[in-house]
Amino acid sequence: MSDYEPKVVCFSCKFGWGYLTDEDTLSRKIDNWVPLICTGKIDATHILDAFKAGADGILILGCPEGDCHYQDGNYEAKKRVYLIRRLLESAGIEKERIRIVLSADPEGESIPRLVDEMRRELAKLGPARKGPAKERKPKEAIKGRGGK
Amino acid sequence: MWKTEATGVPHVEPAVRQCLPPCQIKCPINEDIQRTNVLISLLPDDPDLAKEGMLQIGDYLYDKNPFFNICGYICGLCELECNYLKKGGAIKRRLLKRFLSDVYTEHLRELGELKIVKDKEKVAVIGGGPGGLMCAYHLGRKGYQVTIFEASDRLGGALWLVPDYRLPKDILQTTVENLVRIAGIDVRYNSKLGAGQLTMERLKNEGFKAAFLATGLPYPRVLTFERQSLEGQDLAGVMYGHTYLYEVSHNNIAADYFKGKRVIVTGGGNVAFDVARSARRQGGKVTVVALEREDKDHRDGIPADEEEIRGAWEEGIRIVYSRGVRRIIGQNGRFKGIDCPACVSVFDKEGFNPRFDCTDCIDLEGDVLIITVGQAPDRSMLQKEDLLDEHGRLDVDHLTLQSRSKPWVFVGGDIRRVGFMVEAMGEGLVVAESIDRYLRGVDMKEGRRRDYEGYQIPLRRDYKPEPRVPWMPPEDRMHFKVFEQGFTLKEAIAEARRCVTCGPCLSCKACVSIGFQKSLSPVEVDETRCSGCGHCVYVCNYYSAHLISAGGKIVSETDMFRCKSCGMCVAACPSQARRMVDDATAERIATLYSSLA
Numbered sequence: 001m002s003d004y005e006p007k008v009v010c011f012s013c014k015f016g017w018g019y020l021t022d023e024d025t026l027s028r029k030i031d032n033w034v035p036l037i038c039t040g041k042i043d044a045t046h047i048l049d050a051f052k053a054g055a056d057g058i059l060i061l062g063c064p065e066g067d068c069h070y071q072d073g074n075y076e077a078k079k080r081v082y083l084i085r086r087l088l089e090s091a092g093i094e095k096e097r098i099r100i101v102l103s104a105d106p107e108g109e110s111i112p113r114l115v116d117e118m119r120r121e122l123a124k125l126g127p128a129r130k131g132p133a134k135e136r137k138p139k140e141a142i143k144g145r146g147g148k
Numbered sequence: 149m150w151k152t153e154a155t156g157v158p159h160v161e162p163a164v165r166q167c168l169p170p171c172q173i174k175c176p177i178n179e180d181i182q183r184t185n186v187l188i189s190l191l192p193d194d195p196d197l198a199k200e201g202m203l204q205i206g207d208y209l210y211d212k213n214p215f216f217n218i219c220g221y222i223c224g225l226c227e228l229e230c231n232y233l234k235k236g237g238a239i240k241r242r243l244l245k246r247f248l249s250d251v252y253t254e255h256l257r258e259l260g261e262l263k264i265v266k267d268k269e270k271v272a273v274i275g276g277g278p279g280g281l282m283c284a285y286h287l288g289r290k291g292y293q294v295t296i297f298e299a300s301d302r303l304g305g306a307l308w309l310v311p312d313y314r315l316p317k318d319i320l321q322t323t324v325e326n327l328v329r330i331a332g333i334d335v336r337y338n339s340k341l342g343a344g345q346l347t348m349e350r351l352k353n354e355g356f357k358a359a360f361l362a363t364g365l366p367y368p369r370v371l372t373f374e375r376q377s378l379e380g381q382d383l384a385g386v387m388y389g390h391t392y393l394y395e396v397s398h399n400n401i402a403a404d405y406f407k408g409k410r411v412i413v414t415g416g417g418n419v420a421f422d423v424a425r426s427a428r429r430q431g432g433k434v435t436v437v438a439l440e441r442e443d444k445d446h447r448d449g450i451p452a453d454e455e456e457i458r459g460a461w462e463e464g465i466r467i468v469y470s471r472g473v474r475r476i477i478g479q480n481g482r483f484k485g486i487d488c489p490a491c492v493s494v495f496d497k498e499g500f501n502p503r504f505d506c507t508d509c510i511d512l513e514g515d516v517l518i519i520t521v522g523q524a525p526d527r528s529m530l531q532k533e534d535l536l537d538e539h540g541r542l543d544v545d546h547l548t549l550q551s552r553s554k555p556w557v558f559v560g561g562d563i564r565r566v567g568f569m570v571e572a573m574g575e576g577l578v579v580a581e582s583i584d585r586y587l588r589g590v591d592m593k594e595g596r597r598r599d600y601e602g603y604q605i606p607l608r609r610d611y612k613p614e615p616r617v618p619w620m621p622p623e624d625r626m627h628f629k630v631f632e633q634g635f636t637l638k639e640a641i642a643e644a645r646r647c648v649t650c651g652p653c654l655s656c657k658a659c660v661s662i663g664f665q666k667s668l669s670p671v672e673v674d675e676t677r678c679s680g681c682g683h684c685v686y687v688c689n690y691y692s693a694h695l696i697s698a699g700g701k702i703v704s705e706t707d708m709f710r711c712k713s714c715g716m717c718v719a720a721c722p723s724q725a726r727r728m729v730d731d732a733t734a735e736r737i738a739t740l741y742s743s744l745a
Binding site for chain 2: 046075
């Protein structure tokens with residue numbers, strides 16, 4: 001496991017993170033970084049596709065609660081992350097592999113640190129499972145969610 | 149939506165539809181409020197680093213509004229229409245501008261004169277108040293050779309009458325001085341129209357091709373009862389508010405002039421409160437007598453600003469509502485008191501027409517009476533210059549402000565209709581456009597009528613309460629220094645962030661100007677994929693997505709005027725029927741993912 005380097009895809013909202021630093025300068029310090037406008041834009045397929053493409057984890061950096069430029073895109077993202085975690089778990093992907101932080105850092109200095117932190121924790125988990133999980137039990141996984 | 153002005157001209161210009169946030173519609177010069185709020189919210193929190201950004205935002209505002217720093221002290225009209233008003237308090241835009249003013253007013257001295265070749269016609273601006281200066285500034289920027297004819301020895305007009313505790317004199321002085329220097333405007337002081345040789349005809353002979361008459365309201369209005377001028381206004385101890393504030397502004401009145409005196413101020417407008425609070429600061433025991441009612445929401449409600457009334461009340465000024473003045477009582481040539489009947493109604497269908505109940509009268513005793521019931525224009529000058537119609541009203545076109553009798557003359561500002569500073573500035577802006585059109589010989593009206601459309605407050609989970617703005621306690625503010633505390637950088641950023649940017653993106657584009665995105669991406673709906681489920685309608689906070697019936701099925705649609713391109717509807721769409729046109733994000737994600745393998 002010593003040569004294993006988990007790949008973390010990091011999405012961050014430009015209205016809260018790193019807007020005071022030149023984007024190119026920052027992106028040299030952060031691997032697999034996608035600055036975008038509003039984390040509410042992050043689609044379930046974006047997340048699933050990342051795992052399909054070989055990512056080991058996803059870090060979403062949204063604006064502080066109540067500070068979204070688009071009213072509540074950060075809440076939307078948070079809600080989506082919680083729902084997708086359930087889905088991923090049913091596919092055998094640990095919920096720790098997707099993380100959302102609602103805060104702000106205009107200089108963006110903390111982004112590389114947050115990515116590293118997550119990478120270190122993922123290293124303990126090992127690579128994300130790819131392909132269909134043999135022992136998955138979707139029905140059981142969904143049970144207990146209120147079954148709307 | 150819009151009304152036609154009865155001008156006798158059968159042709160009426162169609163209104164141009166323009167969507168703006170409600171604050172910008174309320175602002176007579178449609179300042180870019182939303183855009184600059186967003187820019188302030190993105191300032192660095194280090195004061196040294198923020199300064200550069202503040203100057204940039206200031207430069208941007210100054211371009212259109214060379215008075216924005218003064219607005220930061222005395223305007224705030226936009227706050228009355230803020231969508232946040234009922235959700236926790238209007239965004240304190242005035243204080244945000246005062247915050248910019250804190251660095252920008254000093255910076256004005258460092259700005260060089262604009263490099264503009266003045267090769268266009270000579271234009272005369274008569275009156276150097278906010279209206280005249282605004283017009284001169286914008287014409288100067290267009291290359292006209294502008295000369296301001298100012299009756300007094302200082303520019304700024306009625307702004308000088310605003311007491312120092314609301315607008316410090318050095319801010320005003322610095323602003324007007326630099327405005328004429330930066331825009332390259334000539335000023336002739338002590339040049340009063342109608343006095344001596346100075347007439348419109350003479351200006352024409354001197355080669356001025358157009359003139360803007362903005363002489364304001366230089367005379368106080370006298371006190372009347374049942375349309376008759378009241379006797380006793382020449383008693384010792386009776387003065388006019390306008391005159392009093394003028395003397396205060398020239399430091400001609402001693403700091404304790406009213407010490408031990410009972411001062412009665414008649415009037416219910418902001419000027420009356422300026423007078424009352426100034427007299428209080430000079431030692432007087434002050435009572436304000438207003439015709440209007442205390443309830444501001446009533447038709448006959450007091451017109452003075454809420455903050456003025458609260459401030460006066462805190463400072464120990466007694467306010468007597470719904471009372472007029474029937475008689476001024478004098479003794480041995482000195483003022484002694486007033487006889488005040490109850491006022492039962494102020495306005496009727498015809499307009500201002502107060503009615504009184506003379507069976508309900510009170511006597512108020514005092515040593516000084518300051519009459520502040522409005523100001524009046526120089527009518528004899530208007531008459532001499534032939535600018536009135538047969539009813540004695542100003543004969544100007546309401547859209548272009550062009551005189552109907554003298555097409556080369558334009559009239560605006562307080563002289564036309566008394567109002568706030570920024571309303572006069574708005575008319576200055578209108579006239580600058582009119583004079584430019586007039587001298588270029590193009591259509592005076594085409595495309596100028598605007599049909600503004602406002603926006604509701606977007607849906608949002610939580611609204612934040614307004615910040616508390618500290619005032620010095622009343623006992624510590626009996627002086628003429630500003631007693632209201634301005635924003636710190638941190639507070640300004642937080643307040644600007646509170647703005648929910650309810651207006652459209654098209655008139656803002658702050659995110660584009662700071663490079664967050666290259667352009668605004670419209671949302672496109674693929675009707676063949678759309679199932680009309682309505683997820684997008686649910687998720688959109690701007691009432692932009694809605695369902696329509698098209699080709700026999702229900703599909704969703706996006707109102708491009710309301711859409712903010714946030715992409716939440718795209719993310720929410722279960723059938724991938726929605727996409728953002730020209731949005732690089734999806735591509736960027738795809739490239740990144742292909743590099744992961």
